[in-house]
Amino acid sequence: MQRDQVVVVKLGTSVLTGGTDKLDKAHMVELVRQCCELKKQGHQVILVSSGAVAAGREQLLKPCGRTLIDKQMLAAIGQGQLIHIWQSLFALYGVNVGQMLLTRADVDDRERYLNARDTLNALLNYDVVPIINENDAVATSEIKVGDNDNLSALVAILANADKLLLLTDQQGLFTSDPRTDINATLIDEVTHINDELRQLAGGSGTNLGTGGMATKLQAADIARRAGVEVIIAKGADENVILKCMSEQLPGTRFLKLTAPKDGRKKWLLAGPKSSGQILIDAGAVHALQSKGASLLAKGITRAIGEFERGDLINLIDVNHQIIARGLTRFSHLEINKIKGAHSNQISQLLDYDSGVEVLHRDDMVVL
Numbered sequence: 001m002q003r004d005q006v007v008v009v010k011l012g013t014s015v016l017t018g019g020t021d022k023l024d025k026a027h028m029v030e031l032v033r034q035c036c037e038l039k040k041q042g043h044q045v046i047l048v049s050s051g052a053v054a055a056g057r058e059q060l061l062k063p064c065g066r067t068l069i070d071k072q073m074l075a076a077i078g079q080g081q082l083i084h085i086w087q088s089l090f091a092l093y094g095v096n097v098g099q100m101l102l103t104r105a106d107v108d109d110r111e112r113y114l115n116a117r118d119t120l121n122a123l124l125n126y127d128v129v130p131i132i133n134e135n136d137a138v139a140t141s142e143i144k145v146g147d148n149d150n151l152s153a154l155v156a157i158l159a160n161a162d163k164l165l166l167l168t169d170q171q172g173l174f175t176s177d178p179r180t181d182i183n184a185t186l187i188d189e190v191t192h193i194n195d196e197l198r199q200l201a202g203g204s205g206t207n208l209g210t211g212g213m214a215t216k217l218q219a220a221d222i223a224r225r226a227g228v229e230v231i232i233a234k235g236a237d238e239n240v241i242l243k244c245m246s247e248q249l250p251g252t253r254f255l256k257l258t259a260p261k262d263g264r265k266k267w268l269l270a271g272p273k274s275s276g277q278i279l280i281d282a283g284a285v286h287a288l289q290s291k292g293a294s295l296l297a298k299g300i301t302r303a304i305g306e307f308e309r310g311d312l313i314n315l316i317d318v319n320h321q322i323i324a325r326g327l328t329r330f331s332h333l334e335i336n337k338i339k340g341a342h343s344n345q346i347s348q349l350l351d352y353d354s355g356v357e358v359l360h361r362d363d364m365v366v367l
């Protein structure tokens with residue numbers, strides 16, 4: 001078994017409540033035991049823990065709805081309770097925990113991303129288990145990641161993790177939702193995530209979880225591009241966390257891809273929201289994918305949305321697939337003036353010299 005790996009363990013509400021309306025503390029002790037065993041083996045563990053809303057509901061003892069504001073209020077009540085439980089359970093093993101509550105804004109902004117990364121690394125260096133959740137109480141829809149599957153992928157990128165374990169109430173990804181299809185079969189290994197696979201993954205089969213398999217697949221897609229192996233497995237299975245670290249595969253494994261080495265490119269993968277899109281032709285797609293080229297104006301069909309120089313944009317092919325993302329050196333207005341033009345015509349078309357690469361290779365990740 002490989003030692004000294006950084007492992008992000010995401011525990012869904014389904015695992016923490018065992019499908020009931022209360023936190024299953026007996027099972028939480030068992031999960032803590034496994035995490036501490038991993039630490040003893042020399043690995044570093046980060047928890048992404050859902051359960052604040054469920055804990056708040058349990059604590060409130062009054063009926064409460066499921067609107068955004070209801071959930072924000074319940075999270076405000078439940079998060080303290082949740083971290084208190086984790087803290088006391090890890091203390092049984094003499095392990096300290098540190099709470100980090102994040103929103104999308106903390107990863108979108110490069111400086112805030114670096115601050116969050118420094119805190120995470122400092123906790124790991126001091127042998128503390130970081131316990132992360134979305135800062136639900138203040139996260140409005142604009143700044144929300146929205147689900148802890150995607151959040152855990154961002155955390156795995158922040159921490160430069162080796163593995164991301166998405167623990168849930170199913171054995172893994174099935175050919176369809178096993179709650180509704182008794183013939184559904186488990187998919188052991190995934191090497192490509194495409195639209196066909198996405199169609200197999202439905203939403204949450206209960207009203208406890210957020211996102212179901214669809215968000216787990218999004219998370220796996222992001223994390224594996226950053227060089228993280230992802231496993232979806234059943235949180236209630238005996239020794240599931242320990243098994244995920246061995247050859248004995250308990251669920252669905254998503255093979256990792258070769259990650260960019262540059263930290264800024266990893267940040268681009270962590271998915272700051274794009275401000276707009278640039279439509280590119282087949283020649284440009286080929287140049288980016290096969291030749292490692294920068295994007296030049298002649299391969300651009302048009303700019304969609306409004307953006308400025310320095311903004312993050314997605315590059316889209318004729319089939320509306322995202323091919324790459326990166327920081328543009330031209331605004332949408334400039335791009336619409338220079339699209340299709342040869343590089344030597346650009347300064348003339350704009351009346352000033354702004355260079356010729358619309359997206360430089362160094363500022364771009366090809367997906």
Ligand SMILES: Nc1ncnc2c1ncn2[C@@H]1O[C@H](COP(=O)(O)OP(=O)(O)O)[C@@H](O)[C@H]1O
Pocket residue numbers: 011012013014015050167168169170172173174175176177178179200201202203204205206208209210211212213214
């Ligand atoms: N193809 C699929 N394979 C497995 N589970 C699926 C699939 N499609 C939808 N699901 C649903 O996803 C649920 C797990 O996601 P979710 O309820 O969000 O749990 P968690 O709280 O662990 O994130 C399962 O209970 C299942 O009903």
Ligand SMILES: N[C@@H](CCC(=O)OP(=O)(O)O)C(=O)O
Pocket residue numbers: 011012013014049050051052053054075133134136146147148149208209210211212
């Ligand atoms: N942040 C929320 C959980 C959001 C979420 O993604 O839930 P889940 O699908 O159960 O992992 C909470 O703590 O209740």
